[in-house]
Amino acid sequence: MDGTLAIIGTGRLGEALLRGLLSSGWITPSQVVATARREERCAELADAHGVKATTDNRAAIEVADVVLLALKPQAMLGVVGAVADAFHPEQTVISVAAGTPTSALQDATPEGIPIVRVMTNTPVQVDEAMSVVSGGTHAGERDLALAEEIFSHVGRVVRMPEEHLDSVTALSGSGPAYFFLLAEAMIDAGILLGLPRDVSSELIIQTMVGSAKMLRDTGRHPVELREMVTSPGGTTIAAIRQLEASRVRAAFLDAIEAAKLRGEQLARGE
Numbered sequence: 001m002d003g004t005l006a007i008i009g010t011g012r013l014g015e016a017l018l019r020g021l022l023s024s025g026w027i028t029p030s031q032v033v034a035t036a037r038r039e040e041r042c043a044e045l046a047d048a049h050g051v052k053a054t055t056d057n058r059a060a061i062e063v064a065d066v067v068l069l070a071l072k073p074q075a076m077l078g079v080v081g082a083v084a085d086a087f088h089p090e091q092t093v094i095s096v097a098a099g100t101p102t103s104a105l106q107d108a109t110p111e112g113i114p115i116v117r118v119m120t121n122t123p124v125q126v127d128e129a130m131s132v133v134s135g136g137t138h139a140g141e142r143d144l145a146l147a148e149e150i151f152s153h154v155g156r157v158v159r160m161p162e163e164h165l166d167s168v169t170a171l172s173g174s175g176p177a178y179f180f181l182l183a184e185a186m187i188d189a190g191i192l193l194g195l196p197r198d199v200s201s202e203l204i205i206q207t208m209v210g211s212a213k214m215l216r217d218t219g220r221h222p223v224e225l226r227e228m229v230t231s232p233g234g235t236t237i238a239a240i241r242q243l244e245a246s247r248v249r250a251a252f253l254d255a256i257e258a259a260k261l262r263g264e265q266l267a268r269g270e
């Protein structure tokens with residue numbers, strides 16, 4: 001792209017995105033200003049990526065054509081409000097914070113700033129993110145298309161109305177954590193059965209990758225794919241019986257609903 005990208009709050013997610021955008025060639029280090037709260041973090045970012053890094057959010061926002069807000073939800077409105085006059089309507093502002101609605105960011109900034117909200121996930125680190133883009137009041141087609149372009153460099157992107165973003169956060173935003181927990185539990189099961197940890201890890205990771213590829217690439221329904229594995233009177237149905245007895249399906253429904261409710265609490269500043 002032409003112009004400057006400011007990343008405000010360059011933590012785990014901001015840095016993963018920065019890495020993906022630099023490696024895709026969409027942006028060069030000289031076009032990026034990254035901010036963090038601590039000087040040591042700034043030095044780390046500058047060393048690792050060759051970008052300008054500063055604790056001065058105002059200076060970073062003033063020079064930017066695109067501002068990416070990657071602060072924690074709890075810090076977002078305070079930090080943005082403190083430098084509100086640095087924003088200008090020619091910029092596109094993109095927030096990746098869970099919970100925080102564009103209306104709250106709109107209220108914290110001057111009138112007319114185009115604000116786009118994106119919910120992405122940590123697979124940005126391997127260019128396999130799932131990102132969902134939605135626009136605030138002043139975000140036009142140009143702003144939404146720009147956000148889609150940015151996140152398409154690190155995975156897949158879809159556009160949805162903002163009313164669905166807390167549900168999206170609960171599903172795909174937090175989703176990697178559920179799969180990692182599942183992997184951890186299955187690796188432990190291998191240990192229980194007497195396999196060495198490295199062997200159990202390799203078996204489970206490759207099984208997860210293979211299963212994910214089948215889901216994505218065959219386009220077949222998960223039920224159909226599961227039935228392919230489940231032989232009559234066999235081993236898989238014995239395991240599934242136990243999973244159903246442990247209410248694993250209900251546990252997922254409850255857990256993901258709890259994540260959505262937490263997003264709604266964050267939006268209320270709780």
Ligand SMILES: NC(=O)C1=CN([C@@H]2O[C@H](COP(=O)(O)OP(=O)(O)OC[C@H]3O[C@@H](n4cnc5c(N)ncnc54)[C@H](OP(=O)(O)O)[C@@H]3O)[C@@H](O)[C@H]2O)C=CC1
Pocket residue numbers: 008009010011012013014035036037038039041042055057070071072073075079096097098099119120121122173174
């Ligand atoms: N992690 C995830 O899976 C996902 C996270 N998100 C969202 O991304 C956002 C960031 O999350 P994550 O990267 O995990 O959080 P981190 O805590 O890793 O990153 C937050 C960053 O903000 C910096 N920061 C704090 N205060 C200021 C300030 N006043 N000025 C400048 N920088 C500041 C911190 O700097 P310092 O290090 O110096 O303290 C830190 O680098 C959150 O809003 C979260 O909801 C969205 C999707 C997925």
Ligand SMILES: O=C(O)[C@@H]1CCC=N1
Pocket residue numbers: 098169173174
């Ligand atoms: O746990 C969180 O709040 C963030 C948002 C989605 C994933 N991590």
